[in-house]
Every structure is written in structure tokens, then in C-alpha cells.
Amino acid sequence: MIGNTKIDKTDRKILKILQANGKITNAKLSEEIGLSPAPTLERVKKLENSGIIKSYHAELDSAMLGLGVNTFVQVSLKGHNKPNIETFLSRISDIEEIIECHHITGSGDFILRIVAKDIASYQQLMLEKVSDIDIVDSLQSMVILSTFKNSKEVPVPADN
Amino acid sequence: MIGNTKIDKTDRKILKILQANGKITNAKLSEEIGLSPAPTLERVKKLENSGIIKSYHAELDSAMLGLGVNTFVQVSLKGHNKPNIETFLSRISDIEEIIECHHITGSGDFILRIVAKDIASYQQLMLEKVSDIDIVDSLQSMVILSTFKNSKEVPVPADN
DNA sequence: AGCATTTGCAAAATATTCTTCGGTTCAAAA
DNA sequence: TTTTGAACCGAAGAATATTTTGCAAATGCT
Structure with a gap:
């Protein structure tokens, strides 16, 4: 088996938060989901390794870059x-x-x-x-x- | 004046890298652009404050989430x-x-x-x-x- | 039920990273 | 020449991430 993928309510909270703010610190993330930092990080890593979280990106303002x-x-x-x-x-x-x-x-x-x-x-x-x-x-x-x-x-x- | 926005070659490198990898550490970013961490972070902050970098997001695999x-x-x-x-x-x-x-x-x-x-x-x-x-x-x-x-x-x- | 195993969690210790603070160089302007 | 300002670097302190350890509850098996 490659990777097990059971997503619970806490994981969904994490995914929602990381979609909205990909640069939140693990400490704050753990606060928001009501867990301590260690298991929070463990969950994030699992989501990354399973492929559910594919990547992280900065979003730019294309107009400010001159892409009108x-x-x-x-x-x-x-x-x-x-x-x-x-x-x-x-x-x-x-x-x-x-x-x-x-x-x-x-x-x-x-x-x-x-x-x-x-x-x-x-x-x-x-x-x-x-x-x-x-x-x-x-x-x-x-x-x-x-x-x-x-x-x-x-x-x-x-x-x- | 709100914010001055002069983008040089180094800034463009930073923007390119952060678009591809929004979670790179400042240390590695500074390596890749050939600067020390301190001025690198200063540039990133300036790009964030000017609004050129709007936000950071995790990208999910929608198929794995059951969004077919x-x-x-x-x-x-x-x-x-x-x-x-x-x-x-x-x-x-x-x-x-x-x-x-x-x-x-x-x-x-x-x-x-x-x-x-x-x-x-x-x-x-x-x-x-x-x-x-x-x-x-x-x-x-x-x-x-x-x-x-x-x-x-x-x-x-x-x-x- | 009773026991072993697994899973999820927290706390503390360690390692890494961020962030700030002088101090230096360099180039342009006075 | 002197001044000014911008950009950079290195080092130190602060914050953060990460690992380790151990505990407790849930799960599975006999």
C-alpha cells in the first residue's frame, strides 16, 4: 500500500486554514485547531506526504507587475x-x-x-x-x- | 505616497521562487538569490507590504479530496x-x-x-x-x- | 472480558530558523 | 572632498520548528 488517506474533521480544518493562509506558523495553526504543536505538525506532514497538499505558492498581484x-x-x-x-x-x-x-x-x-x-x-x-x-x-x-x-x-x- | 515599487532583477528572482515554492525558508531563498538572509527578508517584506505579494496558499489535490x-x-x-x-x-x-x-x-x-x-x-x-x-x-x-x-x-x- | 497493539496526544529538549542590530561598503549628489 | 543614503553582511537574541519520550484512550485479537 502506498499511502493511507483518512481525513477527519481536524484534518479538514487544517486544509481549510492552509488553503487560506499557507504561511501560518505551526504554533498558530495548532492553536486554531485546538491541538498542541507536535500532533499538528504530524498531521500537516502526513497531508503533505499523502499528496493531498500538493504545494505552496505565493500569489502575486498581476496588475502591479504590469500584466494588465x-x-x-x-x-x-x-x-x-x-x-x-x-x-x-x-x-x-x-x-x-x-x-x-x-x-x-x-x-x-x-x-x-x-x-x-x-x-x-x-x-x-x-x-x-x-x-x-x-x-x-x-x-x-x-x-x-x-x-x-x-x-x-x-x-x-x-x-x- | 503609499508605497514605492521598484522591482529589480533580484526581486524578480524572489517573486519567481516564491510563486513556485511559497514555503521555502528565508535561509534557502537567500542562498538561491546569492544574498545573506537579512537583506533577503527585507526584500520579501517589502514585496509583501507593497501588495505585489498578495498572499500565500496551500494547493490541494482536488481529486484526492473527492472533487472529481x-x-x-x-x-x-x-x-x-x-x-x-x-x-x-x-x-x-x-x-x-x-x-x-x-x-x-x-x-x-x-x-x-x-x-x-x-x-x-x-x-x-x-x-x-x-x-x-x-x-x-x-x-x-x-x-x-x-x-x-x-x-x-x-x-x-x-x-x- | 483480558491482553496486546496501535493511535493520538502533550511536554520537554534540541535543532533550526527568523529577526533585529550595529557596522561596512559603495555610489551618487552637494 | 565630504556627505548622504541605500544595500549589504555578520552576529546575537528571540521565536519557531522538529524530535524524542512517555502517557492514555481506542482498537483489535484470542
Whole structure:
């Protein structure tokens, strides 16, 4: 067996807190869940080793970094076969402005999440690096005007 | 003046590293950027106080939590006026399964990111809590089949 | 039930890390 | 040249993380 994964109420509390604040000290975390530091740390380590906690990240303010354009793009490929898909993925995997790529059901084949400095550099990126891929059939951009919710916290359901 | 914000090459290194690993110790971070711990911490604090670093989060494995369904939903409202938009936002703001909501250009008015345990609970959520909002005109769900890229790291451009 | 085993926890000791405080260098401006 | 300020370093003290030990309750087995 690789890893046992029983999540109890205390673990769920921990997960909720660490999603909201990944940099909380173990001491404060233990206070909030009503345990002493030692077993608290033990639980966190177990959650990390089991893979339930995948990683920790700093979230930046993209506007302050000069990344003013934020979009979703629906991509359709000319053929939906495996080699085409793999070609597409390998072409976009190195483009750091493309921060998400999901294979989806529905009208398009993929949906991308892209950030860019401005419309000009966004256009350049799309023309030179995405439209350029010859198996790309159609692109539909959705520019984000404003974001009302952007939670880094996923609900943690009771597993029953 | 609120906060001065000059980002140099070292700051960009720090931002890149903290995006990838929000829990790195200040000691290791200082090693990686070639500085001693003291000025490293000073820079991190400055980036936090300026708002460039907004927060830190643990990233969880949603599949391991039993959240097997992951979707994007395009939402069109019946009227695009301000009261309608505000009504819509207030209705969805409390739904924790809706983890993102963006106002967008294009065919729809909003795009949502939703997580659910399974198709049944997803359907229930959509029917009872989203379709139910009477100013919602149309919904188009895109179910994520697989995710090829899900970077928590935004490119940090040189500001020139 | 009775015994052994496991699990979860707390307290204390140790190790690591953070954080602050002078002191130094360096470059730009007066 | 002198001054000023910014950025850095090293060391010391404070806070934190981590390990170890031992206890108690729950669990499993005969």
C-alpha cells in the first residue's frame, strides 16, 4: 500500500486554514485547531506526504507587475486525434504566458488561461505563437474585464 | 505616497521562487538569490507590504479530496445592467463550489470555475443554485477532462 | 472480558530558523 | 572632498520548528 488517506474533521480544518493562509506558523495553526504543536505538525506532514497538499505558492498581484491583460481562450483543433493533441500541447507548454491549459468537453477542445502585459503583446503572442500552430482551427478569446471571485480555496467535503 | 515599487532583477528572482515554492525558508531563498538572509527578508517584506505579494496558499489535490468534477461555465444574463449584475454576484458569492467568477467580453457575460464531487452533485448545484437565479439567461458548461498546465506562476516581466 | 497493539496526544529538549542590530561598503549628489 | 543614503553582511537574541519520550484512550485479537 502506498499511502493511507483518512481525513477527519481536524484534518479538514487544517486544509481549510492552509488553503487560506499557507504561511501560518505551526504554533498558530495548532492553536486554531485546538491541538498542541507536535500532533499538528504530524498531521500537516502526513497531508503533505499523502499528496493531498500538493504545494505552496505565493500569489502575486498581476496588475502591479504590469500584466494588465488576462484572458481565457477557447481553442479548436482541426483534428481531434492524439498526435494532433500532443503536437498542440508540446507547442504551448513552453509559453509561460499560458498559465493554464485544460482539455474540455463542449464546442472547443481546449481552454487556455493567458496573461500578458497589454493588448499589443497579447495580440503578438496569439499571432506568433498560437495561431501559428497549423493544427489550430479556431480561437475565441474572452478578455477578463474584472474578477469578482478568485478563491484559492476548494471546499473540503466530508468523505462518507 | 503609499508605497514605492521598484522591482529589480533580484526581486524578480524572489517573486519567481516564491510563486513556485511559497514555503521555502528565508535561509534557502537567500542562498538561491546569492544574498545573506537579512537583506533577503527585507526584500520579501517589502514585496509583501507593497501588495505585489498578495498572499500565500496551500494547493490541494482536488481529486484526492473527492472533487472529481471541474468545470468552466459561461453565463449570460438577461439584462446587462448594473442591478442585474449585482444581483447575480450576490447570489453566487456564497456558493463555495464556485471558486472563480470573472466578468468577460465575448458571447457570455461571466465565466465561472466550479468544482463538485460528481456529476450528480454538479447538476444539483447548477439547477438549484445557478439556473434558479431568474436573471440568468443561458448557461454553457465546459467540463474539464484533463489539465495539462495549471501554473500558479505568472511571468514577472522587467518593468521598463 | 483480558491482553496486546496501535493511535493520538502533550511536554520537554534540541535543532533550526527568523529577526533585529550595529557596522561596512559603495555610489551618487552637494 | 565630504556627505548622504541605500544595500549589504555578520552576529546575537528571540521565536519557531522538529524530535524524542512517555502517557492514555481506542482498537483489535484470542
